[in-house]
Amino acid sequence: MSESDGGEASVSAGRGETLIEVSDLQVRYDGGWTGPTVRAVDGLDLRIERGETLGLVGESGCGKTTLCRALVGLERPASGAVRFDGTPVADRSGADRRRWRGDVAMVFQDADASLDDRLPVGELVREPLDAHDWKRPADRRERVRDLLDAVGLDRAWERRYPTRLSAGQRRRVGVARALALRPAFVALDEPVSGLDASVRAGVLNLLADLQDEFGLTYLLVAHDLSVVRHLADRTAVMYRGTILERGPTEALFADPAHPYTHVLLSAIPGPEPSSSSDRIPLRGSPATPTEQPSGCPFAGRCPAAIRPDAHALDDGTWERIDRLREIARERCRRAPSLRERAASILGIGTGADAADLRGAVLDGIDPPPAVREEIDAAIDHLAAGRPAQARRFLRAAFGSECDRERPADHAVGEERESHCHRHREEFDSPGDVLGRSGE
Amino acid sequence: MTGAHDPDPDLDPNPDTSLTARVRRDPGPAARWGAVMAVLVAVEAGALAAALLSVVASVVAALAWLVGGATGAGVPVEGVLAALDGARAAAEAVPTLLSRETIPNQGHRTAAGGPWTGTFLGLEPAHAWALRAALIYAYAFLIGYWLFRGYLVFRRHYRAAEWTPRDDRLDRFRDHGWGRFGLVVVVLFLATAAFAPALAPTTPERNLVAPCQHQVTYYDEAAGSVASTPVCTANLESASNGAGGPNVGPLSYDDYGRFHPFGTLPTPGKDLFTFLAAGARVSLFVGLLAMGIAGTLAVAFALVSAYYRGPVDLAAVVAGDSVMTLPSLLVLILVAATFEGHPLAEVYSGALVVALALGVTRWPFLWRAIRGPSLGVAGRTWIDAARSFGQHPATTMRRHMLPAIAGYLLVYGSMMLGGVLVATAALSFLNLGVQPPTPEWGRAISLGEPYVATQSWHVATIPGVLITLVVTGFNALGDGVRDALDPHTAAESGVAVAATGGDGG
Ligand code: SF4
Numbered sequence: 001m002s003e004s005d006g007g008e009a010s011v012s013a014g015r016g017e018t019l020i021e022v023s024d025l026q027v028r029y030d031g032g033w034t035g036p037t038v039r040a041v042d043g044l045d046l047r048i049e050r051g052e053t054l055g056l057v058g059e060s061g062c063g064k065t066t067l068c069r070a071l072v073g074l075e076r077p078a079s080g081a082v083r084f085d086g087t088p089v090a091d092r093s094g095a096d097r098r099r100w101r102g103d104v105a106m107v108f109q110d111a112d113a114s115l116d117d118r119l120p121v122g123e124l125v126r127e128p129l130d131a132h133d134w135k136r137p138a139d140r141r142e143r144v145r146d147l148l149d150a151v152g153l154d155r156a157w158e159r160r161y162p163t164r165l166s167a168g169q170r171r172r173v174g175v176a177r178a179l180a181l182r183p184a185f186v187a188l189d190e191p192v193s194g195l196d197a198s199v200r201a202g203v204l205n206l207l208a209d210l211q212d213e214f215g216l217t218y219l220l221v222a223h224d225l226s227v228v229r230h231l232a233d234r235t236a237v238m239y240r241g242t243i244l245e246r247g248p249t250e251a252l253f254a255d256p257a258h259p260y261t262h263v264l265l266s267a268i269p270g271p272e273p274s275s276s277s278d279r280i281p282l283r284g285s286p287a288t289p290t291e292q293p294s295g296c297p298f299a300g301r302c303p304a305a306i307r308p309d310a311h312a313l314d315d316g317t318w319e320r321i322d323r324l325r326e327i328a329r330e331r332c333r334r335a336p337s338l339r340e341r342a343a344s345i346l347g348i349g350t351g352a353d354a355a356d357l358r359g360a361v362l363d364g365i366d367p368p369p370a371v372r373e374e375i376d377a378a379i380d381h382l383a384a385g386r387p388a389q390a391r392r393f394l395r396a397a398f399g400s401e402c403d404r405e406r407p408a409d410h411a412v413g414e415e416r417e418s419h420c421h422r423h424r425e426e427f428d429s430p431g432d433v434l435g436r437s438g439e
Numbered sequence: 440m441t442g443a444h445d446p447d448p449d450l451d452p453n454p455d456t457s458l459t460a461r462v463r464r465d466p467g468p469a470a471r472w473g474a475v476m477a478v479l480v481a482v483e484a485g486a487l488a489a490a491l492l493s494v495v496a497s498v499v500a501a502l503a504w505l506v507g508g509a510t511g512a513g514v515p516v517e518g519v520l521a522a523l524d525g526a527r528a529a530a531e532a533v534p535t536l537l538s539r540e541t542i543p544n545q546g547h548r549t550a551a552g553g554p555w556t557g558t559f560l561g562l563e564p565a566h567a568w569a570l571r572a573a574l575i576y577a578y579a580f581l582i583g584y585w586l587f588r589g590y591l592v593f594r595r596h597y598r599a600a601e602w603t604p605r606d607d608r609l610d611r612f613r614d615h616g617w618g619r620f621g622l623v624v625v626v627l628f629l630a631t632a633a634f635a636p637a638l639a640p641t642t643p644e645r646n647l648v649a650p651c652q653h654q655v656t657y658y659d660e661a662a663g664s665v666a667s668t669p670v671c672t673a674n675l676e677s678a679s680n681g682a683g684g685p686n687v688g689p690l691s692y693d694d695y696g697r698f699h700p701f702g703t704l705p706t707p708g709k710d711l712f713t714f715l716a717a718g719a720r721v722s723l724f725v726g727l728l729a730m731g732i733a734g735t736l737a738v739a740f741a742l743v744s745a746y747y748r749g750p751v752d753l754a755a756v757v758a759g760d761s762v763m764t765l766p767s768l769l770v771l772i773l774v775a776a777t778f779e780g781h782p783l784a785e786v787y788s789g790a791l792v793v794a795l796a797l798g799v800t801r802w803p804f805l806w807r808a809i810r811g812p813s814l815g816v817a818g819r820t821w822i823d824a825a826r827s828f829g830q831h832p833a834t835t836m837r838r839h840m841l842p843a844i845a846g847y848l849l850v851y852g853s854m855m856l857g858g859v860l861v862a863t864a865a866l867s868f869l870n871l872g873v874q875p876p877t878p879e880w881g882r883a884i885s886l887g888e889p890y891v892a893t894q895s896w897h898v899a900t901i902p903g904v905l906i907t908l909v910v911t912g913f914n915a916l917g918d919g920v921r922d923a924l925d926p927h928t929a930a931e932s933g934v935a936v937a938a939t940g941g942d943g944g
Contacts, residue, residue: 072827101829113820118842120600127838128828159600181828 018086019185019217020071022046025080027066027241036290040066042241042297043080048185053211053218055232055249057225057264061288063241064221065109068187071219072106073097084185102132105178109190109221111170115162121148121173122158128180147176150213152206168199172206179210185217192227204231225268229253234415237261240289240297247416257410257418259304259430280434283326290333296421299402300325304433306400306421311371320361324378325394327357331387354383374398461597468596472589479582485533490633492527496520497724500786501795531636537575538637544568545641547665547696548658557656564698565690568640572700575638579630608846611923618919624912625853632719639713640698646713648876650674657695671707673697678708679898681890689897702897705886715902718878722860722909724787725794725873729859730805730852732798737806741844742836745813746822759803771796771862775871788877793866797859808851809844816843846924853917857910864906880906 027041040063048054056064069075071082073089082089084100092100105128108114115124122144129140145155151172162170171191178186191207192200208231211218222228228235229249236246237260245258256262266280283301299305300322307318357379367375374397381390395403401421410423422430462469480487503516534540544567546557559567594606612618636642645653650670657673659666677693679686679702687693687703701711744755774796778784784792816822817840825835864881866872868888873879880902887898 069823074823074827098829101827104827106824106827108820108824110820114824116819116821116839118604119838120603127825127830131825131828131830131834161600161602161604163604164602177824177828 017050018047019050019084020046020048020219021083022067022071023081023083025067025070025082026078027063027070027075028078031290039241039289039292041070041077042289042292044238044242046236046243046246048217048219050184050217051211051215052233053220053231055228055235056219056221056238057223057228057235058238060223062238063289064238065189066241067238068106068189068219068221071185071187072104073101074106098132102128102181103183104185104187105181105183106187107171107174107178107189107191109193111167111174112162114174115170115177117161117163120159120161121153121165124162124173125158125176125180128177132181134181143180144176147180150179150210151176152202166199168195168203171195171203175203175206175210179214179216182214183216185219187219187221189221190223191220193222193224200227207231225253225264237264240293242297242419244298244420245412245416245418247413247418251413251416255413255431257412257416257423257430258420259302259422259434260298261418262430262434263303278435283322288333293406295399295401295403295405296407296419298420300329302402304420304422304430305402306427308398308400311368311398313367313371317365317367317371320365321375321394321398324357324361324375325391325398328378328382328387328391328394331382332391354379357382458597461599465596468592472585472592476585476589479578479585482536483578485530485535486538486634486637488530488533489527489636492523492530493720494724496523496527497728497787497791499523501728501791504783504786504791535637537571537578537634539571539642542567542571542574544571544698545655547656549665550658551660551663553658564640564692564696565700568698568700572638575634576627576630579626579634583626608923612919615919615922617915618922621912621915621917621919624908625916628719628909628912629723631716632723635716635720639710639716640700641710641713643713643717643878645670646674646710647717647878650707650709655695655697657697660694668695674703674708675706676708677703678706679703679890679895680705681893681895684895686894688894689901701901702895704883704898705890705895711883711898711901714878714883715880715905718880718883718902721787721790721873721877721879722863725790725797725863726856726859728791728794729797729801730856732795733802733805733855734848734852736798736802737809738841738844738848740802740806741809741813742840745810745817746832746836746840748814748817755806759806762800763803763807765800767800768862768865770800771866772869772871775866784874788874790863790873790877790879793863793872797862801855801859805848805851805855808855809847812844812847813840816840846920850917850921850924853913853920857913860906860910864902 023045025041025044025046026039029038029040031037042063044063044067046054046067056067058064066075070077077090084104089097089100119127122141125144125147126140128134129143134140134143144158148155148158153169153172153176157165157169162173165173175191188207192203195203204227207218210216218231220228220232232249234246235249235252236243237252237258238244239260245252245256245261247257252261253265256265263280263282266278280303282303289297293299296302305322307313313321358376361375361379362372374393378390378394378397381387381393405421407419407421407423409417409419412418412423420430421427422433499516499519539545542559544558544564546555546564546567548554549556555561555563558564559570562570631638639646651672653670654667655670655673656665656667658664673693673695677685677687677695677697677699679688687699687708689702690700691702692698693703697710699710699712701715703709704711704714740755740759744752771793774792775789778789778792781792786792819839821839822835825839860880863872863879864884867879867881868885870882870885873882875882883902884899884906887895887900887902890896891899
């Protein structure tokens with residue numbers, strides 16, 4: 001990535017220098033004594049420039065909230081670093097760390113749960129000032145009122161309790177509290193989710209105005225892509241704890257590079273008839289990431305996945321094979337039932353299961369005998385309660401680059417990167433495969 | 440943003456003003472309330488001050504021992520205690536409206552079947568006493584109500600916020616019949632403890648502690664004249680000793696013209712009501728001190744372990760569980776036996792030791808009761824928000840966690856207080872713990888236990904029923920507070936727990 005920021009108009013002084021830099025960040029949630037460790041953020045690189053709004057999109061559960069929390073120091077990274085203004089956050093301690101906490105802030109997704117309903121609005125907004133011994137108490141009171149003014153709340157509301165406010169007003173209180181210490185950076189986690197359209201526009205405009213007024217840097221998390229398109233200068237697409245594509249918002253929305261971005265954008269009920277008519281279907285749901293993928297994180301669900309040259313099969317057959325692989329993955333993830341475990345120990349397959357699987361996978365297709373044999377062998381492993389073996393077997397038989405190698409950063413335009421093998425010379429581009437090039 | 444900019448008529452246009460400024464602007468309601476309160480306090484100032492001073496003296500003695508024990512040096516507090524005792528005596532000397540001096544019930548007939556002299560307006564002692572007791576209880580409820588009224592005046596006229604979440608809880612409690620019943624019982628118990636010296640038909644000093652140093656004047660039917668005898672002699676003659684022996688039952692007079700609302704105890708024949716009223720003070724002292732200790736420990740453990748979780752929580756669980764596995768009564772017996780003869784056991788006739796032992800052994804139960812709510816509030820996003828802007832953990836615990844568990848503390852604390860009262864009584868029943876001459880309800884039960892099936896049934900039955908009533912009262916109060924805090928538990932059956940918001944991202 002180069003440092004220059006294209007033709008974007010400068011919003012504030014110092015724009016263009018890096019404020020936050022995240023390198024190979026890993027955040028894991030311990031699953032307790034029995035559960036597996038969840039890799040919420042898994043090897044993520046990111047750079048946020050001073051004064052910009054970086055949009056972050058992705059399905060829920062992909063680690064967006066965890067990333068926000070890590071950026072404001074609420075999560076302890078398992079490895080990797082977050083640098084703020086050049087200094088690794090982990091190196092700050094004591095008074096220095098406390099001071100830094102005033103430089104970053106977060107607006108939480110759940111405005112109801114992030115405001116203590118036992119305290120009136122004025123006290124909630126004043127808390128950061130108290131925590132940092134900001135000037136004198138009289139100045140703090142004055143500042144609270146200025147903040148309420150700034151977020152468009154009547155100053156008389158400071159004696160009211162959050163339960164008596166509307167959802168939009170609570171959101172504004174959360175914003176006022178986040179801005180109390182004049183932070184340089186604010187992580188906005190779904191700032192307008194759950195709000196009515198009119199209220200949503202008000203809050204978004206407020207956020208834009210505040211950014212202009214105070215020169216704020218935003219990380220804007222939203223699953224509503226129109227919000228990101230409206231506010232963000234650059235956008236990053238997140239999947240399973242890592243960034244798949246990033247670039248200037250307009251370019252990224254107009255001409256997506258990564259297959260996953262294509263999928264996300266195709267789901268917007270856009271005004272153009274072309275984009276609404278052919279939504280790209282996405283199989284399965286993002287599983288809780290408990291293991292590091294050996295290849296592309298999106299492999300397995302990718303509609304543009306590269307097929308190995310060894311077999312020349314039609315799409316219908318590939319779809320069934322993908323389904324079988326999905327079943328094997330699914331069975332690896334969940335703990336086996338007692339019956340399955342006993343069957344696996346005794347080395348006997350449950351005949352009914354094998355027949356079911358065969359029916360589901362092979363019904364209506366007629367693969368070549370060699371492929372048919374591989375499928376049968378995999379089903380036998382599954383029915384005998386050996387899903388891990390079935391998985392390995394299927395990967396060896398039907399896997400490709402997508403399963404084996406982590407895609408590199410491919411420059412796909414000015415200031416743009418995408419992590420997909422299909423950007424390599426030898427493959428067709430994702431756009432071509434998905435029938436969406438030429439926009 | 441409906442109404443975000445509309446001027447709101449209920450809101451103070453200038454929220455900056457302090458409470459004093461707001462009172463100054465509209466002094467009427469505050470002045471009216473304050474005048475009544477001043478009168479109420481003034482008429483009983485002596486009794487209230489005396490009750491307060493006796494509590495202060497116990498606390499000073501306890502602290503002195505604790506500090507002395509910690510530093511290894513004795514803390515010379517005898518002077519302070521003597522001064523406190525003097526102050527209490529002085530306070531008791533202040534004439535109060537509802538005292539035995541104003542409405543005396545002790546007197547004697549001047550002739551057989553003749554009129555009474557020495558009693559209030561020449562009333563029969565039973566009537567004079569009943570009048571005084573009724574007035575005292577009425578006064579207690581009045582002062583309680585007036586304090587509540589004060590809160591309402593503040594809320595209506597002086598509070599800056601027109602609504603707080605507490606208002607709803609209060610309203611819910613006011614509609615809770617069972618909780619109100621509990622409140623009434625608890626107020627009765629508190630009033631009995633606070634006004635014990637004025638409430639009883641005679642004083643603990645005259646009847647229980649030093650009966651031989653006081654005289655009783657009575658009309659001697661045999662001699663046909665007014666005579667005088669030491670109280671101890673009179674007591675011996677009016678004991679309740681079960682089948683075949685003498686007996687003075689509830690609501691009856693003895694041969695010395697003394698009225699015994701609850702009858703008398705077995706030889707040496709003390710007055711049961713006086714004994715129980717004074718015992719209420721002891722019970723209250725033990726209960727409050729034990730729950731104070733248990734509550735402080737429970738809150739500290741709950742907040743710290745819920746905030747930090749992980750190893751800290753585990754350590755707290757291990758510590759709490761080890762204390763909980765101890766057989767409680769056995770430990771109490773052991774402690775009571777160990778401290779026999781120890782200077783600490785002399786404070787309040789051993790009540791202090793009992794309170795300390797109960798507090799130290801009971802906190803894990805209270806902690807376990809408030810652990811769930813503590814963990815619940817520690818998991819709320821506002822705790823993360825506080826952490827994100829760098830609030831000190833102690834401040835977060837105090838401002839954001841303690842208020843959320845305070846209600847539960849009150850609920851389980853009041854319920855557990857009943858258990859503490861029963862344990863104290865149980866120790867006394869075993870002749871351990873609070874020692875004579877300091878009265879304790881459990882000892883009354885122990886004394887009367889052999890006579891339960893005789894004409895002297897009242898000796899054990901009345902204190903037993905009272906303990907049950909008081910314990911039930913505290914439990915009912917706890918129930919009411921819980922339902923007020925948490926209306927969902929009251930209507931729990933079949934109501935699905937509201938789904939929490941999505942955890943996207
Ligand atoms: S690398 Fe393969 S699986 Fe991953 S996005 Fe590209 S085509 Fe799809």
